[in-house]
Amino acid sequence: MATLSLENLVKIYNGKQIVNSVNMKIENNSVVGLLGPNGAGKTTTFYMTIGMIKPDKGQVFLDEEDITTYPIAGIDPLAVIDIKNIISHLKNRGIGILISDHNVRETLEACDKAFILNDGEIIESGPLEKIVSSETARRIYLGDEFKL
Ligand SMILES: Nc1ncnc2c1ncn2[C@@H]1O[C@H](COP(=O)(O)OP(=O)(O)OP(=O)(O)O)[C@@H](O)[C@H]1O
């Protein structure tokens, strides 16, 4: 069992803290969503996770190994159905996956758990039922009408 850990990741642009000490654990054989409103810091968090940009503070570990600056290649866009098939295939092979997308329903349905980011901070995390029933997640991101 390998674990990808984001530890206290911080990114500052133009003096503003865009990602504010984010912590996440992503285990292999699990699918984890990274969601939140526009400008929440999802892409910045994701880029730090894969080594495309360097955090101002914090580290990324794969188990005990510090991988904070290892670049991982980007992936071309594919249709949702292809991505879903790929996700389940990778998961079945024991590989952990972090997904970030604006298609909330499709993303949540593909995930075992998710993190909701707002203003650079995690405002909710956990399994889907917890996210969907969270007052905070509904107020800030999902909206009152949201159902899976
Ligand atoms: N290279 C950069 N220089 C300055 N500000 C940046 C840079 N990249 C991102 N930002 C700012 O950081 C904040 C978070 O951006 P980010 O792209 O991580 O958000 P996001 O959650 O991915 O948003 P979206 O849902 O629109 O994709 C935004 O206010 C954005 O303007």
Ligand SMILES: [Mg+2]
């Ligand atoms: Mg983005």
